[in-house]
Structure formats: C-alpha cells, structure tokens
Amino acid sequence: MATADEEEYSVSMEEYHRHEREYWRMMAKSDGFDDDDSYECPVVLLSGLVPYDCKNSYLIPYPLLVKRYALLGLHRYNMLEGTSIGLAELVKFNKSMSYASSYYITLLANDPAATPSHKTFQVRVDETKFGYLDLTVSIARPKREAAKKPFVPHFHGGAVADGVFDGPLPDWPSDDALNDTRRFYVLKESEWQATDWISLYLELLICSSDREVADTKPSVISHLQIVEVAIETKEEDVMTPDERLSAKIAHVYITFKGLAKSRRLVEIGEHVQRRAIIRRVITSTCLTLLGKFWSGKDTEKPSMTLRRGEEDQSSNKRSRLS
Known part of the structure; x- marks a missing residue:
C-alpha cells in the first residue's frame, strides 16, 4: 500500500508524457541549445538533456571530445562559407542521456574578418554509435532563433555519397x-x-x-x-x-x-x-x-571503457575542458 508521500509524488503515465512533451516543446524553441528557466518540470524525465557549464564546472564528461566536436562544427562552417573562424572558448553544452549522444554546444568564436571579432556560435553533433567515430554535424552557425522545421532530439543518419x-x-x-x-x-x-x-x-x-x-x-x-x-x-x-x-x-x-x-x-x-x-x-x-x-585485419570491435552497468552520466570527477 502506497504511503502518503508516495501518493503525493506519483504521476500517471499520461501526466508524465504530458510533461515530457512540454519539456521538448520548450527546448525546441532554441533547437536544444538553451534551457527555458521559466519552465520547471515537476517530474524526473528519462529522455531530457543534461546541461553543462564549460566555464565554471569541473564535472565535464569527455572534455577532449567536446572541444573537438566544437572545432569540427567550425570546420564545417569554414568549409562551406570560405571563412577562417576559430574557437575562442566553450561556453556550455547540453547532452542527451544516452551512450550514443547528441551534443548541443554553445561557444565563442573568433572571426578575424568581422567587427567585433567574437561572436556566439552553435554546433550540434549527433553520434550514431558509442565507441566509434560515426557522427554527423547537423548545425554549425552563428547563434540565432530556432530553424523553422521540426526539432528532433536525436538525429539519425547523415550525408551519404555514392x-x-x-x-x-x-x-x-x-x-x-x-x-x-x-x-x-x-x-x-x-x-x-x-x-x-x-x-x-x-x-x-x-x-x-x-x-x-x-x-x-x-x-x-x-x-x-x-x-x-x-x-x-x-x-x-x-x-x-x-x-x-x-x-x-x-x-x-x-x-x-x-x-x-x-x-x-x-x-x-x-x-x-x-x-x-x-x-x-x-x-x-x-x-x-x-x-x-x-591494421590489415578487422579492427572494428569497440572499446567500452564504461563498465557494465555504469551510467554515462557518472558521478566521478571530470576534467576541465582543455
């Protein structure tokens, strides 16, 4: 029999999914890059984005990888636009709660051809497989309002040639x-x-x-x-x-x-x-x-550095981005 406290905090599946839809509706306003502080979700979601402050937090997962995802986004932008924009500093990022994750990275970029030279950029990287280099950069742009198209929390697939x-x-x-x-x-x-x-x-x-x-x-x-x-x-x-x-x-x-x-x-x-x-x-x-x-033979077996049962969002102390 449920206690009074359990009854107070329990929610139906219908109510849970209603809060989940509202959460993603709010996140879609910024394409996943910004939290809406005005919305406080009263339930713990299993599919949300985890925010990280790159400037003030030491609990950053995969710091080398996140920085290189940001650099890859700027590389894509430079390739398409013919620019030479560089990374000044990482500001923050949101990360999905899964092994093969989506990263929504906000950064300051240095554009030597612009005045002022520093501008805020947004880069989105979606991993297809955990433990492999198999990823897609679907957003690499100066910060702006969300695109006028449906927001998909995790993007599967990417650019394919023949x-x-x-x-x-x-x-x-x-x-x-x-x-x-x-x-x-x-x-x-x-x-x-x-x-x-x-x-x-x-x-x-x-x-x-x-x-x-x-x-x-x-x-x-x-x-x-x-x-x-x-x-x-x-x-x-x-x-x-x-x-x-x-x-x-x-x-x-x-x-x-x-x-x-x-x-x-x-x-x-x-x-x-x-x-x-x-x-x-x-x-x-x-x-x-x-x-x-x-190496002249099959080298596709992935390295799983996380032990079985260990969550991606580990409580172990992380390194600062370097």
Missing part, C-alpha cells in the same frame, strides 16, 4: 593504387602540417574509440605524430592539390605514431606506426565523419 564513398569504409590502398593520381593525392609534409583538420579527424577517431582518453588522458593527444597522409577523391574529379584538400567527399588515409597505448589497437608502443581511415562527406545541410583504425 560509389566507394558509400557503405563500409574501404581497406588500406596498396602502393600501386596510391600511384593512381586520378584517385589519390599523397600530401607533402608541409601540406598536412598546415592543415589543422587532418589532426582534428585523427584526434576525433582516438577520442571516440577510447573514452578513457577523452575523459582523463589529455597527454595522449599531445604525443601524436602524423607520418604520412593521402586523400582519395572521385576518379572523375581531376583536382589541384588545394581542391583535393577541400573536397566535400573524400577518404583520408593517415599514418601516425606516438600513441603509446590504446584499447582499440593490439600493438603497444609509441614508436609503432599505425593507420587510420576516415571518410568525410559534406553537403549543404550536414557533415558526416566515419572512421576506423586499420
């Missing part, structure tokens, strides 16, 4: 294939050193694959060294090197070293050269990244 740029990622190309200059371009060292997004893609692959790195081991990223980079574009697109670097549809093949330990790779040792394959597809509406490590 041919070899659709479906599973390819195997590592042979040396003979890399000599096909219609498909592949091997970057000069000066080119990949001057291209920030190549290291960003690699860091995203590592942080997505190993959440322990993304949560507590920022030094792992600082030790990475890129050795060689090749870009694959469509055979019919005969491009200059600059055009290949900015191709909206491409496979990026990265040879690197400096990763002393990773749960996703068998080899241990910072001097071991490893390989990563990453697909980029950019359309007018979204950017999709899909990536994997390559």
